[in-house]
Amino acid sequence: MEQEKLLVNLVRVSLAILLLRCFYLQIIRFPYYSALSRKQSIRTIESGIPRGKILDRNGRVLAEDNPCFDLVFVPYDLKSPAEEAELLKGYIQMDRDKLREIFTRRYRNPFDRIVIKKNLSPEEVAVVSENAFRLPGIFVQTGIRRHYLLGKAAAHLLGHLGEISEEQLDRWKDRGLKAGDVIGQDGLERYYDDFLRGLPGGILVEVDALGHHRRILGEKELRPGHDLYLTVDRTFQEVAAEALGENEGCVVAMDPRNGQVLALVSWPAFDPENPEKALASSGKPFLNRVIQGQYPPGSVFKIVTEIAALETMSIEEHDRIECTGEMVVGDVVFHCWKEEGHGWLDINLALPFSCNIFFGTIGMKTGVARLLDYARLFHLGQPTGIDLPGEKSGLVPEVNQSGGPLNIAIGQGSLLTTPLQLLSLVASVANGGNIWKPYVVKKVISPTGKLVRDVTPQLLRTVYVTPETMEVLKRGLKNVVAFGTGSAAAVPGVEVAGKTGTAQRGTSETGMSTHGAFACYAPADNPSLSLVVFLDRGASKQAARIAGVILRKILLSLEEDGSGETAVSSGGTDEDF
Amino acid sequence: MKISERSPGQRLLVLTYVLICFGLVLLFSASKGTFTRTVSTFKGSGDLFFWQQLVWIVLGTAGLMLTRRFPYRNYRRLVWLLYPLTILLLLVVLLVGHGRAARWIRVGPFNFQPAELAKVVLVLSLAAYLTERDINRPAVFAGSLMLTALPAVLIFKQPNLGTAFLLVLVCLVMMFQAGLAPRRLLVIFILILVSSPLLWLTMEPYQKERILTFLWPQRDPFGRGYNLLQSKITIGSGGLIGKGYLHGTQTKLAFLPEYHTDFIFCLLAEEFGLLGVTIFLGLYYLFLKELLSVVSFTRDEFGRLVTTGLFAIFFLQAVINISMTLGLFPVAGIPLPFISYGGSFMLMALLAVGLLANIRENPVIF
Known part of the structure; x- marks a missing residue:
């Protein structure tokens, strides 16, 4: 048959080529390859x-x-492992047995x-180089x-x-x-x-x-x-870290106009050049509290409660409620943080003084379901989508597991948020309802200068809030700093708006620990900066104080040199890197 | 010879077992190298894979006795079961495969490579499909290509470029045997030429890099480029008569990680020199010629196509494997039949030889 003949010839030709190639390598090039093989000289x-x-x-x-x-x-190439280990241990800081172990490993x-x-x-380089002739290999x-x-x-x-x-x-x-x-x-x-x-x-x-x-x-x-x-500013990062100091907690700042993260600090931290040293230490140094710490939001959540109550018309701006320091609901006694009570107040005073009785009452009027709906509307209970690994989602519970309207209204119950989510919340108030996706990397550039990736701000959603409600809320937040619980964060010459939050964790038997938080934005009327300071253990006053230190340094340094060195002055757009 | 008249498959079996013994001798030498000593310290014995190979040969021989007796024309119907089963196994290996490249399925203490099974099953399926069909009809032509493409793509995904490529070549050889017009072959080449840039565009940079180093090993002087240089040194330094059995220096110091599998030809060339290479190639030539004589001898079209396909596997694998060690072909991960360590392929090879003997002994349809 024709085909078989052709195939036989194909076999013959192929095998002949292989044989010829072997002849070339093994006979003609033998001296070359033999020498290479003898000297073992390929590295x-x-x-x-x-x-x-x-x-x-x-x-x-x-x-x-x-x-x-x-x-x-x-x-x-090592000639005598034992001798060389003996020599070497004098030149570098290393144990002889350890060296011998490395040398004799297979x-x-x-x-x-x-x-x-x-x-x-x-x-070490100098001494090893000088003695190179004694250290073959x-x-x-x-x-x-x-x-x-x-x-x-x-x-x-x-x-x-x-x-x-x-x-x-x-x-x-x-x-x-x-x-x-x-x-x-x-x-x-x-x-x-x-x-x-x-x-x-x-x-x-x-x-x-x-x-x-x-x-x-x-x-x-x-x-x-x-x-x-x-998007992070190095000066801002340094200022934030310095202000936080040795307090367990975190600081995160972002431009409320576009979601660009300006600083992100968490403490305790590990040494990035020797991370293994931190493995043994306590205080969870590898936990990035900004995105991985989940805490009850505390009174910062009153922002959501106020919006929900006003928007659903559960109360009106000038409705007044009396705070006597405690209220009884069913058979549970509910306390305000101020034991003697705040007296009669409306929402314009209740927010700056962070009155629990007032917010608990309007929370009940609004209903827990609607409070939780507003929480979800503000993107709580899900990851913000920041470009960092391991972000946690926090928790907005179902109605029947929430712990009731009183607790939810003041940010307790089973609500959990990450400090970054609180920042996202306060930033969306600052910019009038836009929720931007926080991001850290603005551009990726190849070694040849080519733009590999260009990140533009991403609007996750816009929450519609009536201008009247927004105005009441923003005025309240300004007053928190002007004469309320957050006065420690005041900066001369710049109006700051913010909200303090203290949340309890644990029970009275095991010992309460309180988290202190402060979420703010500035300047109040044209915000270009939003900031959250969160302390694992500490009061909200202290958090506000730290925020104040940071704001003063950042905002005032801008006014002084005006060089555009920091982020806030540079308009926060994309053309400025 | 009297014996071969009574049992015409005998000659094929004798050649097969001579090659297998040749392989065991080489494998024993390879088991004495540094690499195998350090790698298999978990068992304390470097010749572990030598014994494993023996077990596979025994298993394969039992299988061979079965395939030699089992009326082979039944495969024409059995492929309807075997082909889907093989595709299923290839899918399974993609989903739950072991190791860096997903090629293995673990069955008890043994690892099995479905890609090896796919080679033989594809030959049977194509043969069944092409029997009594005209390959020059476009539909049949396209059908055979589809039949090949499905397992080839799955194997390519593993990723096992070498075997996928081999399947396509085997398909071409079988089409040729079935009487494919030369202009259709041309169509295939044009198709490949046209489709490759499209494929290229959809690939990730690291995948492109992998293909490039596959084609040009010197792009990667540490991985494939290094292996190729060491492979040439090993073969070249063997000279005319070699360094002597168990005295190969290159192979013993383990400059290549795969002296017992893909690069076992180097060991042959180093320890037995050009003389050993010539004897081996001579034996292999006799073996391949015997396969082609089975093709000529058989009157049954299905049998002829199966034999051609299996011939193509044995022929192409040996040529590709040896070319690779000689630097004539990209490094491909194709074992040398009967010689390289590798259970799945040894098993499939022996089953195939049983089938071939069967065809040789039943040349006519009654």
């Missing part, structure tokens, strides 16, 4: 992968890669370079280490790096990742890892007996990662 030297930088909204660096010196060794490829110690000090090599310029102050925002875990490797096996790779493990480093991470490069070389490069057989250019430009 691969991989370069580190430079990650992209993270910069603030004005192009000031927040995180970048710095060169460093690493001590490495090639197992195959490695898959005896020619791979193994790091003994990262980031050597200049003295051990040498200093340039490497890369990640430097976070703000340290702990931006730890939760930026995150940290770490070796890829088994589970991550399985999940992202298609992304070109391999065991031992270092990837972002938290914060922006994690969320934008695919952009920040570059592609590794390096060379394939033939070396001589002393390990010098003789010939480069292959080369792969590395590709640095993309740079991130944030």
Whole structure:
């Protein structure tokens, strides 16, 4: 048959080609390959992968890669592990047994370079280099280490790096990742890892007996990662961190006109360059309280109660209610925070003094279902969608699990919000009902300067509130700072509007702990800044005070130099990075 | 020979087992390398996979006895069951596969690769489909392509580019045997040329990079490029008579991670030199020629097509595998039949040989 003949010939030709190729490699090129094989002289030297930088909204660096010196060794070239360990322990701060353990461990490829110690000090580099002739197979090599310029102050925002875990490797096996790779493990480093991470490069070389490069057989250019430009302002971040100090809690600020996050601080924090040190410490240093802490909103929620009550016409602006310090509903006694009571007041005074009896009463008139509806309308109970990993959704409960209108009206019961959700709430009041999606990264730029991603503000929804209601609410919020519970946040020359909140957690038996919160915006009549200060343990007055410190520094520094260095002055639009 | 008159499949079986013994000898040597010692420390024994391979050979031999006896024309109807079953297995492996690349299904202590099953089942299905149909009718032509494309795409997704590519080639060889007009072959090439840029546009950058290094290993001097260089050094340094059995230095120091699987030809070339290579290629030539003689001998069209398809698998895999180690073809992850370590393929290969002997011994429809 014709076909079989053709196939037989195809077999003959193919096998002949293979045989000829073997003849070429094994006979004609034998001397060359035989020499290469005898001398074992092929080495691969991989370069580190430079990650992209993270910069603030004005192009000031927040995180970048710095060169460093690493001590490495090639197992195959090591002549006498015991002696070299003995020598080396005098040169670098390292235990002899630890060194011997590293030297005698079994490695898959005896020619791979193994790091003994990262980031050597200049003295260590000098002493190891001087004694290089005594240390065959051990040498200093340039490497890369990640430097976070703000340290702990931006730890939760930026995150940290770490070796890829088994589970991550399985999940992202298609992304070109391999065991031992270092990837972002938290914060922006994690969320934008695919952009920040570059592609590794390096060379394939033939070396001589002393390990010098003789010939480069292959080369792969590395590709640095993309740079991130944030909406965050570095000065603002520093001011916020300083003001919060050692208080357990968090600060988050955003431009209410577009959702750009200006500062995000959580405390306690970890050292992003040595995160493992924080593993043992208490106080949950890895918890980003801004997006992962879920707390009862407390009196800040009275903003929602007031809107719901006025909008549903459950009360009118000048309706007055008497606060005697307590009220009895069924067989439960309900207390105001002010024991002797506030006396007769209307909503214009009840908000600044944060009267629980007043808000409890109007909450009952409005009905718990409608309060919870308004909470959902303001996007509470679901993640805001910020571009950071691990955001929690908070909780807006069902009516029958809420704990009743009295509790919900003052932000207790089973309501839970993250500090970021409170910020989103107060920002939407500031801008007249628009709920913007908070975001941290404004632009992604490639190493060649190409715009890879350009983030524009995203309006999640607009809540319609009648102008009359808005006016009453905004006047009330101004008075909170002017003469009410938030007076500690007042800034000379700038009108600030805000709301304090204190929420109880735990029972009276186990010991109450109170959270203090302050949510505000400024300037009150033309807001360009919204801010939430949240304290895990502390009073709302203290939160207001911290907010005051931050506002004064940010707002006044603007007036003084007017250089446009901070975010608030720059109009908050997109053309200004 | 008297024996082969009574049992005409004998010659094929003898050649098969000679090749298998050849493979075991090489595999034993590979089990003495550094890599295998460090990797299989969990069992304390580097020759674990040597023994595993033996188990698969015993299992495969039992299977071979079955396929040699089972009237092969029944497969014409059985493929209606086998083909969907294979597709199902390929889907399962995509969803719950083990390891970095989803290729395996775990059955008790053994890992099984449905892609290996797919090779043989595709040959049977195509043969059944093309028997008594005219390949030059557009509908039949398109039908065969569809039949191939379904498993090929699923295997491509794993990702196992080499095997997917192999399926397409096997399909082409079978179409050719079925009498496909040369101009239709041209149509296929044009189709491939037209569709590849479209596919390219839909791919993620990292997928593109993977294809590029597949085609040009030197783009990645650490991964595939490094393997290729070491592979050439290993083969070249073997010279005319090799470094001697168990004395290969390259293979023992484990410059390549896969001396027992995809790169086992290097071990042959290093320890037995050009002489060993020539003997091996000679044996393999006899084996392939025997397969083609089965094709000529068979009067049954289904049997002829099945034999051609299986011939294509054995022929193409060997050529692709060896070309890869010699730097003539992109690195593809295709094992060397009867030689490379790998249970699923050894099992399928022995089942196929049983089937081939069966066809050789029942050349006429009664």
